[in-house]
Amino acid sequence: MTRYLLRRLALLLPTLLGALTLVFFLIHMIPGDPVEVMLGETASGADKEELRRSLGLDQPVYVQYRAFVAGLVTGDLGRSLYEQGSVTALIAARLPSTVELALAALLVAALLSFPLALLAAARRGTWRDRGALLFSLLGLSIPNFWLGPLLIILFSIQLGWLPVSGSGGAAHLILPSITLGLGMAAILTRILRASLLRVRNEDYVQAARAKGVSEQQVWLKHMLRNALLPVITIMSLQFGSLLAGAVITETIFSWPGIGRLTVQAIQTRDYPLVQGCVLAIAVTYIFVNFLADILYRLADPRIIYEE
Amino acid sequence: MRSKSWFYVGTAILLLFAVAALLAPIIVPHEATRQDLANDLVAYSPEHPLGTDKLGRDILSRLIYGARISLMVGVSTVALSLAAGLVIGALSGYCGGWIDQLLMRLVDILMAFPGILLAIAFTAVLGPGLDHVVLALCLIGWTGYARMVRGEILSLREREFIQAARALGCSPARTILRHLVPNLLPPVVIQATFGLAAAIIAEGSLSFLGLGVEPPTPSWGAMLNEGRQFLLVAPHLTTYPGLAIMLTVFALNLVGDSLQEKLEPHGQ
Numbered sequence: 001m002t003r004y005l006l007r008r009l010a011l012l013l014p015t016l017l018g019a020l021t022l023v024f025f026l027i028h029m030i031p032g033d034p035v036e037v038m039l040g041e042t043a044s045g046a047d048k049e050e051l052r053r054s055l056g057l058d059q060p061v062y063v064q065y066r067a068f069v070a071g072l073v074t075g076d077l078g079r080s081l082y083e084q085g086s087v088t089a090l091i092a093a094r095l096p097s098t099v100e101l102a103l104a105a106l107l108v109a110a111l112l113s114f115p116l117a118l119l120a121a122a123r124r125g126t127w128r129d130r131g132a133l134l135f136s137l138l139g140l141s142i143p144n145f146w147l148g149p150l151l152i153i154l155f156s157i158q159l160g161w162l163p164v165s166g167s168g169g170a171a172h173l174i175l176p177s178i179t180l181g182l183g184m185a186a187i188l189t190r191i192l193r194a195s196l197l198r199v200r201n202e203d204y205v206q207a208a209r210a211k212g213v214s215e216q217q218v219w220l221k222h223m224l225r226n227a228l229l230p231v232i233t234i235m236s237l238q239f240g241s242l243l244a245g246a247v248i249t250e251t252i253f254s255w256p257g258i259g260r261l262t263v264q265a266i267q268t269r270d271y272p273l274v275q276g277c278v279l280a281i282a283v284t285y286i287f288v289n290f291l292a293d294i295l296y297r298l299a300d301p302r303i304i305y306e307e
Numbered sequence: 308m309r310s311k312s313w314f315y316v317g318t319a320i321l322l323l324f325a326v327a328a329l330l331a332p333i334i335v336p337h338e339a340t341r342q343d344l345a346n347d348l349v350a351y352s353p354e355h356p357l358g359t360d361k362l363g364r365d366i367l368s369r370l371i372y373g374a375r376i377s378l379m380v381g382v383s384t385v386a387l388s389l390a391a392g393l394v395i396g397a398l399s400g401y402c403g404g405w406i407d408q409l410l411m412r413l414v415d416i417l418m419a420f421p422g423i424l425l426a427i428a429f430t431a432v433l434g435p436g437l438d439h440v441v442l443a444l445c446l447i448g449w450t451g452y453a454r455m456v457r458g459e460i461l462s463l464r465e466r467e468f469i470q471a472a473r474a475l476g477c478s479p480a481r482t483i484l485r486h487l488v489p490n491l492l493p494p495v496v497i498q499a500t501f502g503l504a505a506a507i508i509a510e511g512s513l514s515f516l517g518l519g520v521e522p523p524t525p526s527w528g529a530m531l532n533e534g535r536q537f538l539l540v541a542p543h544l545t546t547y548p549g550l551a552i553m554l555t556v557f558a559l560n561l562v563g564d565s566l567q568e569k570l571e572p573h574g575q
Contacts (some may be wrong), residue, residue, distance in 0.1 A: 018416030148550030244421030
């Protein structure tokens with residue numbers, strides 16, 4: 001395990017370095033003069049020079065890159081052009097809301113997919129199975145930027161049950177978490193169904209049945225437990241994707257997370273903040289995937305023995 | 308329904324959208340950008356069966372033109388990403404060594420980002436516009452094809468018919484083009500189908516965030532974004548473009564699933 005961990009870490013470092021290099025060059029990809037794009041054509045020459053100096057854009061690229069990496073090491077991502085405070089502080093204030101939303105979406109996905117997949121696998125080939133597969137296909141096809149407004153129309157405007165947007169309590173979390181979690185529920189339903197069908201003829205399942213264990217117990221205790229392994233991996237890997245999907249969901253529901261902060265920064269052309277947000281989401285994504293990989297190895301020791 | 312029937316259902320929906328997109332200038336009942344402020348936010352009228360938007364523009368006409376944008380972005384993104392992915396993946400898999408290492412590390416770095424985030428970042432710095440959307444989606448899109456093609460080539464190049472081609476003196480380019488690429492087609496076609504669905508959703512997401520095509524060009528994502536301000540008074544503004552995106556992606560998923568079942572049954 002230690003050897004695997006070291007090898008995985010050795011792969012993680014260049015990926016992280018590559019990711020931050022890409023984010024560094026984002027600001028240099030702006031066509032024309034980045035300072036003019038940020039401040040607008042009407043800004044005075046003095047203002048432009050001041051911003052150019054404060055962003056270090058008057059320095060050679062390698063000096064800028066060195067300063068960028070040195071800043072990252074000390075947790076300094078620069079200052080936002082329009083918001084009060086450092087980019088790091090702004091991100092730190094918003095990240096917990098995004099993680100809260102992503103966790104709630106994960107819960108929604110599990111609550112929807114587990115019963116559906118069990119039902120589909122237990123009644124394979126029936127209308128229930130086909131219904132679950134159709135749900136999965138529709139869940140994969142419905143874009144979250146349409147699902148969000150649909151849910152608002154139905155549950156907030158027509159029925160008046162839930163708030164339209166904002167944060168502050170469980171009621172505010174329901175619609176955004178369904179919007180963000182439905183796609184993942186669709187993926188999990190497919191994977192868990194296939195996984196359950198794969199384990200149903202295993203020897204230990206036959207043995208449990210031969211011992212006289214009730215069918216319900218066979219499904220819940222013997223089959224589901226073993227079928228969950230690939231599902232847990234996908235759930236952890238998809239958790240990272242939820243962070244990115246939050247950009248749209250947070251915009252629809254005015255959820256005060258890092259996704260909405262990114263969109264606001266893009267709209268105001270606050271590129272230092274855009275850089276910081278993209279980097280924060282990417283680094284979180286890379287670490288979550290790394291942890292998911294390690295947890296998977298820990299959960300299934302057979303994989304290590306096979307290496 | 309059997310998988311064959313699903314395939315036909317998916318293909319029929321796609322054909323409908325493709326024909327509508329191609330014949331848009333002939334079949335639209337109104338000009339898609341023509342404003343009629345006296346008839347704004349109409350939900351239904353015989354003249355406007357799907358209603359009008361805040362500027363009185365006909366929703367049906369904009370939806371039909373929107374199909375052009377969505378399908379054009381999707382097809383161009385898949386074609387360009389696939390071409391780049393095929394070349395890079397084939398080079399990487401066939402050459403091996405430091406070329407493979409270098410290219411695959413680049414793929415790792417790009418894949419370390421959630422795809423849509425990188426597309427948002429690219430279009431944010433490049434500015435909105437159709438070309439930039441396609442460019443941003445291609446910059447992230449080629450990696451999946453490259454990795455898949457490399458994997459397939461690694462397994463294919465040890466096969467006897469490739470060894471035989473080499474032994475007969477085939478050049479690397481000929482070996483790749485005449486012997487390897489035809490064998491790569493089934494997985495590539497499947498991935499391209501799902502890639503098309505992903506590109507259409509991604510274009511919608513970017514346009515929804517105001518980073519896609521510029522107004523007044525009609526795009527399904529942009530129409531949804533405009534309609535968001537009128538959820539209370541005119542929910543039809545978001546319903547129809549959303550339904551159009553969902554139907555197209557649903558059809559592509561149906562076709563992709565059926566192809567996978569048919570071409571790669573062991574992969575199920």
